[in-house]
Amino acid sequence: MRKTHYFLFLFIFINTLISAQTSQEQLLINTYNRPSQSLNGTWNYIVDPYENGYYNYRRDAFDQQENPDVSAYFLNSKPKDRSDRIEYDFDTSKEIQVPGDWNTQDDKLYYYEGTVWYKKSFDYTKTDINNRVFIYFGAVNYIAEVYLNGKKIGMHEGGFTPFNFDVTNLINEKDNFLIVKVDNKRKKEAVPTLNTDWWNYGGITRDVKIIETPNTYIQDYFIQLNPDNNKQIKGYVKLKGEDIANKKVQINIPELKIKTQVTTNIEGIAPLEIKLKKVTYWSDTNPYLYNVTIKASQDELTDQIGFRTIKTSGQDILLNGENIYLKGISIHEENPIKGGRANTLEDAKLLLTWAKELGCNYVRLAHYPHNEHMLRLADQMGILVWEENPVYWTIQWENEATYQNAKNQLTEVISRDKNRAATIIWSMANETPVSEARTEFLIKLMKVAKELDPTRLISAALEQNTNKNNSNVMHIEDPFADYVDILSFNQYIGWYVGLPERSKEIIWNIKQDKPVLISEFGAGAKQGLHGDKLDRWTEEYQEYLYVETLNMIDKIPQLRGFSPWILVDFKSPRRHLPVIQDEWNRKGLISSEGKKKKAFFVLKDFYDKK
Numbered sequence: 324m325r326k327t328h329y330f331l332f333l334f335i336f337i338n339t340l341i342s343a344q345t346s347q348e349q350l351l352i353n354t355y356n357r358p359s360q361s362l363n364g365t366w367n368y369i370v371d372p373y374e375n376g377y378y379n380y381r382r383d384a385f386d387q388q389e390n391p392d393v394s395a396y397f398l399n400s401k402p403k404d405r406s407d408r409i410e411y412d413f414d415t416s417k418e419i420q421v422p423g424d425w426n427t428q429d430d431k432l433y434y435y436e437g438t439v440w441y442k443k444s445f446d447y448t449k450t451d452i453n454n455r456v457f458i459y460f461g462a463v464n465y466i467a468e469v470y471l472n473g474k475k476i477g478m479h480e481g482g483f484t485p486f487n488f489d490v491t492n493l494i495n496e497k498d499n500f501l502i503v504k505v506d507n508k509r510k511k512e513a514v515p516t517l518n519t520d521w522w523n524y525g526g527i528t529r530d531v532k533i534i535e536t537p538n539t540y541i542q543d544y545f546i547q548l549n550p551d552n553n554k555q556i557k558g559y560v561k562l563k564g565e566d567i568a569n570k571k572v573q574i575n576i577p578e579l580k581i582k583t584q585v586t587t588n589i590e591g592i593a594p595l596e597i598k599l600k601k602v603t604y605w606s607d608t609n610p611y612l613y614n615v616t617i618k619a620s621q622d623e624l625t626d627q628i629g630f631r632t633i634k635t636s637g638q639d640i641l642l643n644g645e646n647i648y649l650k651g652i653s654i655h656e657e658n659p660i661k662g663g664r665a666n667t668l669e670d671a672k673l674l675l676t677w678a679k680e681l682g683c684n685y686v687r688l689a690h691y692p693h694n695e696h697m698l699r700l701a702d703q704m705g706i707l708v709w710e711e712n713p714v715y716w717t718i719q720w721e722n723e724a725t726y727q728n729a730k731n732q733l734t735e736v737i738s739r740d741k742n743r744a745a746t747i748i749w750s751m752a753n754e755t756p757v758s759e760a761r762t763e764f765l766i767k768l769m770k771v772a773k774e775l776d777p778t779r780l781i782s783a784a785l786e787q788n789t790n791k792n793n794s795n796v797m798h799i800e801d802p803f804a805d806y807v808d809i810l811s812f813n814q815y816i817g818w819y820v821g822l823p824e825r826s827k828e829i830i831w832n833i834k835q836d837k838p839v840l841i842s843e844f845g846a847g848a849k850q851g852l853h854g855d856k857l858d859r860w861t862e863e864y865q866e867y868l869y870v871e872t873l874n875m876i877d878k879i880p881q882l883r884g885f886s887p888w889i890l891v892d893f894k895s896p897r898r899h900l901p902v903i904q905d906e907w908n909r910k911g912l913i914s915s916e917g918k919k920k921k922a923f924f925v926l927k928d929f930y931d932k933k
Contacts, residue, residue, distance in 0.1 A: 348477070348489050349563065350738045351534060352543045353626050354459050355695055359532040362443055362458075362501065366421050366527075367413040369396065369440040370432065376411060376440055377468075377504060386468070386475045396440050397470035397502045413442040413502075421531060422461065424524035427663035434896075436523060441503040447533055448496050455536050455564075456494050458501065459487040461529025461666075461694065465513065468504040480728055481514065482507070483656075483691040483713060484735035487534070494533075503527060512722050514729045515715040520908065521655060521690070522894040524664040529694055537621035539564030545741055546574070546595070546615055548630045550778045553604070553643070556597040556630065560585065562619055567591030572619040579613065587619075604643045605629025605744040607684040610705030612744070629702060629744030633780060635808050638881040640780075640838045642707075642747075649707060649840060649884025650930040651685035652678050652912070655893040656693045659915040671696040675704055677890060677913060681923065682930030687842060687886035690715050690753050692736040701745035708745045709782070709842075709886070710736060712768065714752035720760035729764075730771055737775045746779065751803075753784040753842075754813055762802045769806050780808040784842040787814045790832070798832045810835050810881070813843035813888075816872070822857065823868040826875040833881055841885035844872050848922070849903050850892075850914030860903050865910075866921040873929050887912070887926065 351357070369376065376396030378384055385395035393400040393409060402409050419425060425432040425439055432439075449456060460467065464482030468475065471493045479486040507525030509517045542563035549557040560572045570587045574595060579602060585593040603611040612627040634641045640649065654674055658665040665674065671694065678686050686706055688697060691713040701708050712733045719725045733749070740746050749772045751765050769781050783803060790796035797814070804810055810833070817823035823846075833839060848865035856867035869887075876882055892911035898904035907915055912923040 348457070348487050349542055350485060350735060351457060351459060351487050351536075352541070352738065353624055353742075354485075354487075354532070354534055355699060356625055356627075357534050357536075359459070359534045360445075360447060362445060362531040362533060363421055365418045366441045366443045367416045368419045368425070368442070369411060369413065369416050370435070371396070371438045371440055372435075374438050377438065386470075397468075397475065397504070398473045399442065399500050399502060413440075413500075416442075419526070421527045422529045422666040423526060424464075424528055424664045425526040426522065426524050432525075436508050436525065438504060438506045439525065441505060441527055443501045443531075445499050445501070445533075446497050447494055447499060450535060451537070453538050455489060455491045455538060455540065457487045457534045457536070458490050459485065459530075459532050459534050460527065461485050461531070463503065463505055463527050463529075464507050464523070464525055466506045467527075468506075470502045470504075472499055481713075481732040481735070482528070483693070484732050485529075485695075485739055486735070512719050512725050514718060514725060514732060515690070515713040516718050518716055519690070520895050520897050522657075522896065528664045529666050537564070539566050539570065539620045540622045541617055541619055541624050542591075543738070544617055545776075546626075546628055547742065547778050548632055550632055550634065553632050554599045554602075556595070556599065558595055560587075560593045560595065560617055560619065562587055562591040562593075564591075564620075566620075570619055572617065575616040575618070576613050577616075599630075602630055605631040605702075605705075606642055607647070607705040607707055610703060610744070612702060626742060627699075627702065628742050631744050633747040633778070635780065635838055637836055638838050638883070640809065640883045647684075647707075647883075648933055649685035649886075650683050650933055651687055651707075651709075651840075651884055651886035652681060652683050652926075653687040653689045653843060653886045653889045654678070654693075655689060655889060655891070656691070656697075657891070657893045659891050659893065659911075659913075660917045666694055668696045668700070670694075671700045674890065675700055675706060678706065679704065680927070681890070681912070682927050685709070685884060685886065686890075687711070687750075689889070692732070692739075695739060698740050698743045698745055702743055706745055707747050708743075709748040709750055710740060710746055711750035711753065711784075712736070714755065714765070714768070716754055717756065718752075718761075718764070720758065720764045726764055726767065729768060733768055733771060734775060737772060741776050748780045748782050748809065749776070750811075751781065751783040754786055755783075756786075757801055757803075765803050766806055782807045782809040782811045782840065782842075785810075785812040787812050795828045796830050796832050799835065804835055804837075808837070809840050809883075810837045811840045811842040814841060815844060815846075816875070817868040818844075818846040823864070823871040826871040829875055831876075831879045833879065835881075837881065838883040839879060839881040840883060841876055843886070843888040844876070845888035845910040846922075847904070847909035848920055849909055850916065850918050850920050852903070860909070862921040866925055869922040869925040873925070891915070891917075
């Protein structure tokens with residue numbers, strides 16, 4: 324990439340980032356390594372299906388009124404005397420753990436979709452009177468309206484991406500109260516839309532913390548290898564605050580004996596280019612991470628960054644210039660053993676350790692951005708990652724607000740994870756029906772992803788097509804296939820189409836000269852249920868399907884890996900079959916009790932031989 328092209332990319336990147344994050348403060352990068360005060364733990368909550376604490380009886384929103392009524396829950400009002408009428412009280416209401424979903428913490432909320440109010444009281448003393456203070460949320464599903472000390476500080480839409488607010492002028496040393504209205508109702512115009520195949524866990528599902536920064540602080544940075552020159556680091560550092568122009572920024576990588584200084588422009592952006600003499604490249608077999616320290620004014624931040632390149636060449640995927648076969652598995656963000664949405668480092672370790680035991684060097688995080696713990700741990704364990712925007716099935720393709728929502732969620736996950744070596748693929752969507760509006764929607768998202776991050780690959784989980792003249796010939800007819808770097812598709816021959824033996828008859832005729840990743844295949848099986856290999860729902864049926872499917876797809880010339888569906892059984896309200904499903908999708912290779920099924924070992928043996 325020539326210098327003029329790089330600065331053009333930088334200009335486009337910053338403007339795309341700003342335009343996509345208008346509903347809340349621009350995202351603070353690397354909160355993972357910043358000093359913080361946790362607001363996790365016990366919160367009080369009020370279930371409010373009629374949204375009585377948000378609207379008056381005329382359906383007027385309290386937070387749109389100049390002098391809202393004491394009935395507004397975000398005011399946390401208390402009776403002034405014994406005759407005063409206040410019809411709610413957070414302090415005597417039930418308690419709930421944050422992070423966590425409400426579905427698995429209160430039996431009455433198991434199926435609940437609607438509004439729940441959360442409240443946390445806390446004290447906070449700034450380390451420096453001139454510093455800024457932010458409240459950071461890892462994720463809230465789905466719409467969060469956030470109030471501090473009775474004042475609205477902002478809102479966020481999207482259940483799986485982080486956001487933060489500057490509360491410098493609102494926070495007190497004593498007796499702060501943070502109130503969050505959480506609404507997880509599914510909506511046609513939302514992303515994802517009404518229809519999904521996973522549990523709609525509601526609540527504050529990831530960490531909440533207070534972060535303090537100097538008045539001028541490091542808001543963002545991108546420090547990665549130049550994809551066209553693996554002996555050069557390229558990127559930028561972006562400052563924010565009252566005094567950001569002509570500021571010196573130091574970047575230190577002690578192990579590489581790098582200590583360089585760059586200067587910000589009037590917008591607080593400092594482009595950087597660093598030549599490398601000798602570097603250990605990050606890979607799945609050697610996940611080497613360097614401590615990279617950034618210092619600007621009074622702010623200093625350290626990150627653990629791996630340097631590697633990921634490209635395609637014809638039908639090959641190249642990691643650091645060498646062919647790699649992606650031995651993968653798909654994963655939902657759910658811990659089946661303890662139940663509910665996974666949200667801790669221990670949850671991430673459990674899931675990724677199982678993937679490693681399976682022989683994986685790659686995981687597909689479906690169907691939405693996962694907790695940052697997963698990406699940080701994948702960096703350490705040498706697991707390559709596909710990250711996915713929750714554009715799933717039947718989005719409202721012609722709705723501009725829906726597109727802006729999808730764009731914002733994509734922007735937020737790329738902003739958070741663009742320095743993670745493990746992340747190699749940004750996926751735009753899953754199983755979306757082809758139409759002109761849909762294809763234009765995805766093309767626009769793809770362009771945003773490329774503008775935000777030109778160092779990674781683009782894909783999407785497409786659908787297979789049957790030849791009109793011969794039902795045994797399979798191919799991909801999708802105009803979006805022309806835009807992706809990696810051609811991916813889901814196929815369920817032997818489960819939704821015929822029986823496993825049908826795989827012997829299938830011929831794949833894939834004309835695109837691109838590497839192929841099969842993003843899904845699989846079959847449901849109840850762990851412990853045994854029978855003949857043609858008895859559906861048995862471990863033997865699932866095992867048989869894996870044997871036949873692996874034989875079939877291994878003959879695809881362009882195949883460079885796959886991620887079967889799925890590592891672990893997961894909750895889904897679509898799955899009603901008594902005794903077998905009981906609201907679990909049973910396609911996992913590991914059961915809802917953490918026990919490995921027979922197909923686990925079939926796939927492990929295949930991977931061990933690759």
